Amino acid sequence: MPELRHDPIQRQWVIIASERARRPSEFEVTVTQQSAEFCPFCPCNEDKTPPEIMAVRDGFSAPNSPGWSVRVVANKYPALRIEGDLDRAAEGLYDRMNGVGAHEIVIETPDHTRHIADQPQSHLAKVLRTYRDRLLDLQRDTRFLYVAIFRNYGESAGATLSHPHSQLIAMPIVPRVIEIELRSARDHYYQRERCLFCDLLRQERDAGSRIVVDNGDYIAYAPYAARSPFELILAPTRHQHDFAHITDDGTEKLAAILIETLHRLRSALNDPPFNFVIHSAPNIRSRSVWMQDFPYLADGYHWHIEIIPRLTKSAGFEWGTGFHINPTPPELAADYLRRVKY
């Protein structure tokens, strides 16, 4: 069973994935699978993955057979396990609980080589609705406090299989970065009864200098204190705290701006590796007492997507201190991305 561990110095939960423990010799350089090799995510190989949890199928094809356009399966090597209780316990000054959670793969397309920016808008909207529908389903499990949804593109961004796919991890804790955002938003709401993100988006629109795309419903912008070059935030302009509440129409408009933004990044930076991560509200149905601290979550938090091109290697300084040196001012990045031909 994987374990969640917490130490009182860093105040951070870590997954210790002891079941797939790696010994020193196993830290060889892994190379992203080439398209010529066998791919478990390609059509006709459905029996090489765990059974599908859901799939978008346009015709009358059977589960776990070809005919799907988006397919969700459990991760074969999950970081967390779906079965069991948390069994929270102390170990002296430390805290632990069982690594209970869900770890799912969203196979975004049957087409092994299609770049995410080259998906038709209607198809990417289906992928986004799949995220939403899985999120809604996972939120019914009261053991789960948070569901992380993220996408790695390119080997140096952590993708080990090249077939287009994203991941969902449902977990019994809230990751530290999200917790900091929630506390910031809560403090702002207590002082002003306004959403911090709504205020910031208004300020960004007034300034204009960091905006890359604004389609009315969503904006993509380079944040004021960007930690790395060409880091972007994509957010709905109307207040919405939980990505699970996005409408079908919302997914169409989000797909459109995501495609445009990723096209601009690809043209500007020569197809860079990147990650995107959806930051959304924790699960309001969770039985964790943690939720008691955030009674105004729906009014005070605002979901958004972080897009991080992986252009620089993070050095010891960044890792050891959480303090970042960004050589590209966000105004310069935004200006470049606005002008680039794509």
Place this chain on the structure above:
Amino acid sequence: MPELRHDPIQRQWVIIASERARRPSEFEVTVTQQSAEFCPFCPCNEDKTPPEIMAVRDGFSAPNSPGWSVRVVANKYPALRIEGDLDRAAEGLYDRMNGVGAHEIVIETPDHTRHIADQPQSHLAKVLRTYRDRLLDLQRDTRFLYVAIFRNYGESAGATLSHPHSQLIAMPIVPRVIEIELRSARDHYYQRERCLFCDLLRQERDAGSRIVVDNGDYIAYAPYAARSPFELILAPTRHQHDFAHITDDGTEKLAAILIETLHRLRSALNDPPFNFVIHSAPNIRSRSVWMQDFPYLADGYHWHIEIIPRLTKSAGFEWGTGFHINPTPPELAADYLRRVKY
């Protein structure tokens, strides 16, 4: 002038190094300088660096000429600038100040190719005393709240010049990771009037399973909630809050355990890239009001060194959430490092 920027969502200061702004085309892959190429840190090239700030010289050689064994110079491309006032200001909901600070390079040896683990103990102790002496000097500047001291080894750990060197960055803020540690230690001290780290070290010594080396004065151990495989902490067993207070004798014993620990890591993991970062107390002489929050700093904080081998690529999940999946339990890592022949 570089700028320090803070946004109210992440509550984190970031250096925006606008003077060495990088445009998209500049994000080509940089290759670590080969030893055959020109090296500005080698003896006889002293005029290719900024003038030396200090040097350890055994004979009667002149400054900025050969004859040194450890040499400190200003970084030619500093992340922060030494001149000027902070000029703190708001920009709407954001905060900024001038990027005032110091950025120094400690050239650890005249020998271009010597691995840090192969330094004689007496030489590495000189390097550690150089860190200490620079720290003591930089703490006299009341604009500086924190001095980060760190070492990158290997290209994928962020080292761009292969000649052995470490870096010091003095800054007017406390990095977030250090701030979290300080708050944890303070809360523990307020409840118990004991140092959190002293308590943890005692518990680690009692358990034994995560200890790699214990030489009486210092221990190296794998932390309970290690975020990455083979991550280690090296700490003095006797309470000491500020690395600037280490004695000459202390540097000898620290050098000994550092060499043994790095030897074990090198043997176990085939000479991995790594970072180490000294976590020490902020500058008690700083004029920042921030210090008012930590009246018991000297009793409640405890300096230590984090050593992080860079074995896995951090994926989007880690970056976007601050939540880590570690495939190697620290007990397994410690056991392996204790047994490895080196």
